[in-house]
Structure formats: structure tokens, C-alpha cells
Amino acid sequence: MPEIPGKACGPCYFCCKVLEIEEFKKTAGKLCEHCVGSGGCGVYDTRPQVCRDYHCDWKEDRGLSSQMRPDKVGALLMEDADSDEYHAVCDPEKPMAWRNPLVFRYLVDLAKDGQIVKAKAGLRAWRIYADGHWQECA
Numbered sequence: 001m002p003e004i005p006g007k008a009c010g011p012c013y014f015c016c017k018v019l020e021i022e023e024f025k026k027t028a029g030k031l032c033e034h035c036v037g038s039g040g041c042g043v044y045d046t047r048p049q050v051c052r053d054y055h056c057d058w059k060e061d062r063g064l065s066s067q068m069r070p071d072k073v074g075a076l077l078m079e080d081a082d083s084d085e086y087h088a089v090c091d092p093e094k095p096m097a098w099r100n101p102l103v104f105r106y107l108v109d110l111a112k113d114g115q116i117v118k119a120k121a122g123l124r125a126w127r128i129y130a131d132g133h134w135q136e137c138a
């Protein structure tokens with residue numbers, strides 16, 4: 001898919017930390033061992049297909065502003081492939097980053113549209129509802 005102008009990952013490597021990658025036995029919230037200090041991938045040419053294919057919603061949605069790049073707001077936005085839920089995935093070191101007003105407003109709007117919306121950080125999860133209230137859940 002051609003890259004949308006202004007939507008380069010740049011210095012962001014948020015997905016290389018917060019997502020689980022079964023190919024590496026990498027747990028959610030643990031920085032990938034191949035991620036180099038500058039944020040680049042140390043095995044870029046041989047990185048697994050799952051890394052080649054992955055694009056967070058910020059990269060694919062023109063409606064998400066430059067301020068919402070995951071490393072800036074501390075939350076990665078994505079449809080969950082294993083369920084019908086929409087997730088804001090955060091770094092366990094900053095688990096409540098999804099409360100960022102930009103992110104939270106977006107999540108509430110999705111809930112108003114009828115989506116099941118959750119924020120995740122490591123093993124913790126919160127459900128966000130259409131009326132703006134939220135609570136920790138399993």
C-alpha cells in the first residue's frame with residue numbers, strides 16, 4: 001500500500017514495544033530485541049512478515065492528525081484482529097496514556113458508533129463507553 005503523505009513512522013517504534021509478536025515470543029510491552037537505539041529495526045531486511053505487514057491506524061487513516069502519532073500520544077490505535085474490538089494499546093510504563101484528550105475523544109466517538117472499545121497496557125485493560133465513562137476490565 002502506498003504511504004500516505006505525512007504518515008511516515010519516522011522516529012516512532014511504538015509497535016515494536018507494545019505489541020505481542022508470537023514469532024519472537026515477544027510479550028506486549030517488552031521492546032523487541034532487534035530494535036536499535038535510534039528506533040530503527042536492526043534486522044530490517046530480514047524482519048518477519050508480520051512486521052512488514054503491520055501498520056497502525058494512524059498510518060492508514062488520514063483523519064488522524066500528525067499529533068496522534070503513537071509515540072507522541074503514547075497510544076497505538078488498531079482494530080483487534082482476534083475479536084470485534086477496537087484497541088488503544090499503551091506502554092505498561094505509561095498505562096493511562098489513552099486518557100490523552102485527543103485519544104480519549106477518538107475512542108468515545110468510536111464507542112458512540114457502536115464499537116466495543118478497550119484500552120490495553122500489558123495485562124491490564126479498560127473498557128470505554130459511549131457516554132464517556134470507563135472502567136477497568138479483564
Ligand code: SF4
Pocket residue numbers: 008009012013014015016054055056057058059069070071076
Ligand atoms: S506504531 Fe505506527 S507509526 Fe509507530 S512505528 Fe508502528 S506502524 Fe509506524
Ligand code: SF4
Pocket residue numbers: 015016021032033034035036040041042043044047048051
Ligand atoms: S523485528 Fe524490527 S520491525 Fe519487527 S518488532 Fe523487531 S524491531 Fe520492530
